[in-house]
Amino acid sequence: MFILDLKKISGVVAMALIASSSLIAGGNEIKLKTPSLEERAIDGAIKYEIKDGVYANTYRVNPKAYKMAPKYGRAATPNEIKAWDIDVRYDWQGLPEGKGTATEGDELFEKHCAMCHGDMGTGGNGYPKLTGGDISTLTNQLVDPANGDEPPERSIGAYWPYASTLWWYVKTGMPFPHPMSLTNDEVYSIVAYLLQVEEIQIDGKDIEDDQVIDKKTLMKVVMPNVNGFYPEVNGPDGPQNMKKFLSDPKNYGTPTTRCMKNCPKGKVVHIKAALDDGIIPPSTQIKDLPKEKASGGDGADSKAAKLFESKCNACHGNAAIAPVPGDKDAWEARIKQGQETLYDHAIKGFQGMPPKGGAADLSDADVKAIVDYMVGKSK
Amino acid sequence: MQNKNSNNKVASRRGFLKNMAASVVAAGALAPAALRAADDPIIMKEQEWSTKLGLPVDKNLYGVPSPYEHNVVRRVHKLLSSGDMYASVAMCPIQDLEGIITPNGLFFNRCHGGVAIVDPNKYRLMIHGLVEKPLVLTLDELKRYPTESVIHFIECPANGSTEWRAPQFNTLQFIKGMMSQAEWTGVRLKHILKDLGIKPEAKWVLAEGNDNSHMGRTVPLEKIMDDAMVVWAQNGEALRPEQGYPVRLLVPGWEGNLNVKWLNRLEIGDKPWHAKEETSKYTMLMPSGKAIRYFWPMEVNSVITRPCPDKDWKGYKAGDVIEIEGLAWSGHGLVKGVDISFDGGENWVEAELKGLVLPKAWTRFSYIFKWDGKPLLLSSRAYDEVGNVQPTIDQEVKKMGVENIYHRNAIVTWEVKANGEVNNVHIRS
Numbered sequence: 144m145f146i147l148d149l150k151k152i153s154g155v156v157a158m159a160l161i162a163s164s165s166l167i168a169g170g171n172e173i174k175l176k177t178p179s180l181e182e183r184a185i186d187g188a189i190k191y192e193i194k195d196g197v198y199a200n201t202y203r204v205n206p207k208a209y210k211m212a213p214k215y216g217r218a219a220t221p222n223e224i225k226a227w228d229i230d231v232r233y234d235w236q237g238l239p240e241g242k243g244t245a246t247e248g249d250e251l252f253e254k255h256c257a258m259c260h261g262d263m264g265t266g267g268n269g270y271p272k273l274t275g276g277d278i279s280t281l282t283n284q285l286v287d288p289a290n291g292d293e294p295p296e297r298s299i300g301a302y303w304p305y306a307s308t309l310w311w312y313v314k315t316g317m318p319f320p321h322p323m324s325l326t327n328d329e330v331y332s333i334v335a336y337l338l339q340v341e342e343i344q345i346d347g348k349d350i351e352d353d354q355v356i357d358k359k360t361l362m363k364v365v366m367p368n369v370n371g372f373y374p375e376v377n378g379p380d381g382p383q384n385m386k387k388f389l390s391d392p393k394n395y396g397t398p399t400t401r402c403m404k405n406c407p408k409g410k411v412v413h414i415k416a417a418l419d420d421g422i423i424p425p426s427t428q429i430k431d432l433p434k435e436k437a438s439g440g441d442g443a444d445s446k447a448a449k450l451f452e453s454k455c456n457a458c459h460g461n462a463a464i465a466p467v468p469g470d471k472d473a474w475e476a477r478i479k480q481g482q483e484t485l486y487d488h489a490i491k492g493f494q495g496m497p498p499k500g501g502a503a504d505l506s507d508a509d510v511k512a513i514v515d516y517m518v519g520k521s522k
Numbered sequence: 523m524q525n526k527n528s529n530n531k532v533a534s535r536r537g538f539l540k541n542m543a544a545s546v547v548a549a550g551a552l553a554p555a556a557l558r559a560a561d562d563p564i565i566m567k568e569q570e571w572s573t574k575l576g577l578p579v580d581k582n583l584y585g586v587p588s589p590y591e592h593n594v595v596r597r598v599h600k601l602l603s604s605g606d607m608y609a610s611v612a613m614c615p616i617q618d619l620e621g622i623i624t625p626n627g628l629f630f631n632r633c634h635g636g637v638a639i640v641d642p643n644k645y646r647l648m649i650h651g652l653v654e655k656p657l658v659l660t661l662d663e664l665k666r667y668p669t670e671s672v673i674h675f676i677e678c679p680a681n682g683s684t685e686w687r688a689p690q691f692n693t694l695q696f697i698k699g700m701m702s703q704a705e706w707t708g709v710r711l712k713h714i715l716k717d718l719g720i721k722p723e724a725k726w727v728l729a730e731g732n733d734n735s736h737m738g739r740t741v742p743l744e745k746i747m748d749d750a751m752v753v754w755a756q757n758g759e760a761l762r763p764e765q766g767y768p769v770r771l772l773v774p775g776w777e778g779n780l781n782v783k784w785l786n787r788l789e790i791g792d793k794p795w796h797a798k799e800e801t802s803k804y805t806m807l808m809p810s811g812k813a814i815r816y817f818w819p820m821e822v823n824s825v826i827t828r829p830c831p832d833k834d835w836k837g838y839k840a841g842d843v844i845e846i847e848g849l850a851w852s853g854h855g856l857v858k859g860v861d862i863s864f865d866g867g868e869n870w871v872e873a874e875l876k877g878l879v880l881p882k883a884w885t886r887f888s889y890i891f892k893w894d895g896k897p898l899l900l901s902s903r904a905y906d907e908v909g910n911v912q913p914t915i916d917q918e919v920k921k922m923g924v925e926n927i928y929h930r931n932a933i934v935t936w937e938v939k940a941n942g943e944v945n946n947v948h949i950r951s
Binding site: 175176177178183184185186187188189190191198199201202204205208209211212213214215216217218219223224227228229230232233234236259268269270271281282283284285286287294295297299302303304305307308311312315316319322323371372373374376377379381382385389390392393394395396397398399400401402403404405406407408409410411412413414415416417418419421422423424426427428429430431432433456457460461464 | 589590591592593595597598599600601603604605606607608609634635648649650655656657658659660663664666667668670672684687688689690691692693695696713714716717725726728730734735736738742743744745748749775776786787789791793794795796797798801802805807809810811812813814815816817818819821822832833853854855856858861866867868869870880881882899903905907908909910911912913914916917918919920921922923924925929931937945946947948949950951
C-alpha cells in the first residue's frame with residue numbers, strides 16, 4: 144500500500160494506476176478500482192461471461208444449452224405483424240395515414256380527455272398536466288417553495304422532444320379507461336388540438352382551427368425541446384454513446400472514492416411536513432388478528448360490480464372527477480332525479496359523463512345494472 | 523435374547539408409569555403456588571393452539587400467511603399515483619423482509635394502466651422487425667427453450683423520489699420500497715434470437731406489453747443478446763399478474779420500467795423508438811434544463827433495514843450488543859462492500875457482507891455494534907464492482923439538482939435517539 148497524490152500525476156498515468164489497483168489517496172480516501180471501457184457492458188456495468196460452465200462466477204449453466212439452436216414456434220404472418228406493430232417511432236416510422244383538425248380534436252378532447260386532464264389539458268384531479276408549460280422553465284429547480292421557487296413545467300410543448308410520441312401515446316394508451324378505441328382520424332384530431340394549444344408551429348405558422356393535419360403535415364412538426372436531451376442516441380453511434388456516458392460516473396454525480404475519516408461535516412435536516420398520514424393502510428408493526436370484516440351483501444361479486452370495476456372506476460373511483468359510489472352526499476341529489484333519469488344520463492351521456500362512460504361495448508342493460516349497483520351502494 | 527429384551531422393555535415401561543404417577547402427585551401438591559412473579563404465564567399455561575386441533579390440511583390449498591401477519595402488506599399513497607390506483611405504485615414493505623427474496627404477494631407493483639389479467643392460452647410472443655424470420659410463440663412453445671433461474675432485484679428508478687428536496691416519509695416502505703427481489707426463471711433472449719437471422723443494421727429492440735398502457739421501451743440489442751431474458755416464473759411459481767403474468771422481460775440491473783410486463787412483442791430496429799416512457803417520463807431533467815435519457819442501470823445503493831423508523835431500538839438499552847443490518851445493491855454488478863457511519867458521515871467503518879453475494883442483486887450487510895445508549899446518526903454507503911460509491915446528498919444534488927425525479931441513490935441516514943426512536947433525516951452542508 145502506498146500514498147499517492149493523484150493531482151500531481153498526469154491524467155493518463157493516474158488512470159492506468161487506478162485501473163490496476165485500489166489506492167489510498169491522501170490517507171483518508173480509498174480510490175476504487177474502475178474497469179476499462181472494454182471490460183464493461185453497454186450500460187457501464189461489468190461484462191459477465193460464461194467460463195468453465197459458470198456464468199458471472201456465480202451460476203452454473205448447461206453449456207450445451209448455449210450451443211443448441213431450437214426452432215420452436217412459427218413464422219409471423221404479414222397481417223399479424225401489421226395488427227400488432229402499432230408503434231410510431233421518433234422518425235415517424237409506423238405513423239398510419241389519416242387526418243383531423245384541431246376543432247374536431249377540441250370536441251374529442253372534451254368528450255374523452257378533459258374529465259381527467261382538465262380543460263385544454265391544463266391538468267387537475269391529480270392526472271398529468273399536458274399543456275401550458277414553457278421551455279424556459281426547464282432550468283427551474285424547486286428547492287424550497289417558501290423561497291418562491293417555481294417548478295419546471297414539463298408539458299408536451301415545453302418538454303417532449305418528438306410529436307410522434309404524442310400520436311403513439313394517444314393511440315395506444317388513451318382514453319385511459321378504454322385505449323385502442325379511437326380511430327386514426329380521431330387521434331390525428333386530438334394531436335392537432337394539443338399541438339395547437341401548445342402553440343406548436345408547422346411550416347412556421349400556427350395551427351389553424353380547421354387546418355387539416357394529415358401524415359404529411361404532422362411529419363413536419365419539430366418540437367421546441369428536440370435538442371433538450373442527451374446523450375445522442377439516434378445516430379449509428381447511439382449505443383456506443385450510451386456506453387461511454389454510463390461508464391463515466393462523473394456524468395451522474397457518483398464518486399469512485401470512499402472517504403473514511405474526517406469527511407465533510409453536515410447539518411441534520413429533519414422531516415418538516417411528513418406525508419406518512421396519507422399511507423394506505425397506515426403503517427404499523429403490530430402483530431394481531433385482523434378485525435372481522437363486515438359481511439358482504441353489497442353485491443361486490445356481482446357482474447355489475449365487476450363491470451363497474453373495469454369500466455367505470457377509473458373516473459367514478461375519484462371524487463374529483465365523478466361521484467364515487469358510497470358517497471351519500473354526492474349521490475343524494477342525483478338519486479332524487481329518479482332511476483330513469485340516471486339510466487338516461489348514463490346511456491346517452493350527460494355533462495362530463497360520456498355515453499356509457501365511453502365503454503361503447505356495454506349493453507343498455509349492463510349500464511342500467513351498473514347504475515343500480517352504484518345507487519345501491521350510495522343510499 | 524429376544525425374550526430378555528422384551529422383558530426389559532416391559533420392566534422399563536412399568537417403571538416409567540410408576541414415575542409418572544409420582545410426578546403427577548408432586549405436581550398436584552404444588553399446583554396452588556404454581557405461578558411465581560418471575561414466571562411467564564405464557565409458558566406456565568397451555569395455549570389455545572396447543573390444546574385443540576389445528577386447521578385441516580385441506581384448509582388453504584394455496585397457502586396464505588398467518589393471520590397475525592396481516593399488517594405486512596404493500597401500501598399505497600395518493601401522491602404517488604397519477605390520479606387513481608391504475609397508474610400508480612404499491613410499495614413493498616422492505617422493513618418486514620428477511621434475507622434477499624421477496625415473497626410474491628409483497629413484490630412492489632407499479633403499473634401504468636392497471637394490472638392486466640391475461641389468459642395464458644391466448645398468450646403470444648411476436649418477434650419481428652429487422653430479422654429474416656419473424657416469429658410467433660405460444661406460451662407452451664416459449665417454455666420449451668432451455669431455462670435459467672437467476673436472482674435479481676427490480677427497482678423502479680423513482681424509488682426514493684420523494685426525498686430529493688427533503689425527508690418526507692418516516693417509514694422505510696415509502697423511503698425505499700419501490701423495489702423487490704425474486705428468483706426469475708425463463709429463457710435468455712439470445713437463445714431465441716440467434717436463429718432468426720438478425721440483420722446487420724439492427725441495433726435496438728422495442729419491447730412492448732399487452733396491457734392497457736401498451737407500455738413500450740427501447741432496449742439496445744447488445745443488452746438483449748447479453749443477459750436479457752423473457753421470464754415466466756418468480757420464486758418457483760408462475761409470475762403474479764402484478765409482475766406481468768404470463769411473461770415479462772427481464773433486463774438485469776436496469777430500471778424497473780424496462781422489465782416490460784405482459785410482454786407480447788419485440789421489434790428489432792436500427793433506431794431507438796423514443797416511447798412515452800423515455801421522453802415524457804423516465805428522463806432526468808438536470809439543472810442545465812437539459813435532460814438525461816435512456817439512463818438504464820440502477821446505480822449502487824444501500825439502506826439500513828434494522829434499525830429503521832419502523833424497526834426502532836426502543837427495546838434496547840445502553841450496553842446492548844446489536845446487529846445493524848441492511849440491504850445493498852447495484853445494477854452495475856456485485857456489491858463489493860458497505861461502510862457504516864455513526865456520526866452522519868464524518869467517519870466510516872467497514873461492515874460485513876453476508877449470505878449470497880450475487881451480481882445485480884440485493885446483498886445483505888451486517889455490523890455488530892455495542893450501543894452506549896447515546897444518540898447516533900447512522901448511515902450506510904455501498905460501493906460496487908465498477909468502483910462506484912454511493913454519493914452524499916450534497917454530492918448527488920450538486921450534480922443532478924432536485925428535479926430529475928429518478929435514480930436517487932444518495933446515502934440514507936437514520937437519527938437514532940437515546941430513547942431508541944429512529945427517524946429519517948438528511949445530512950446537508
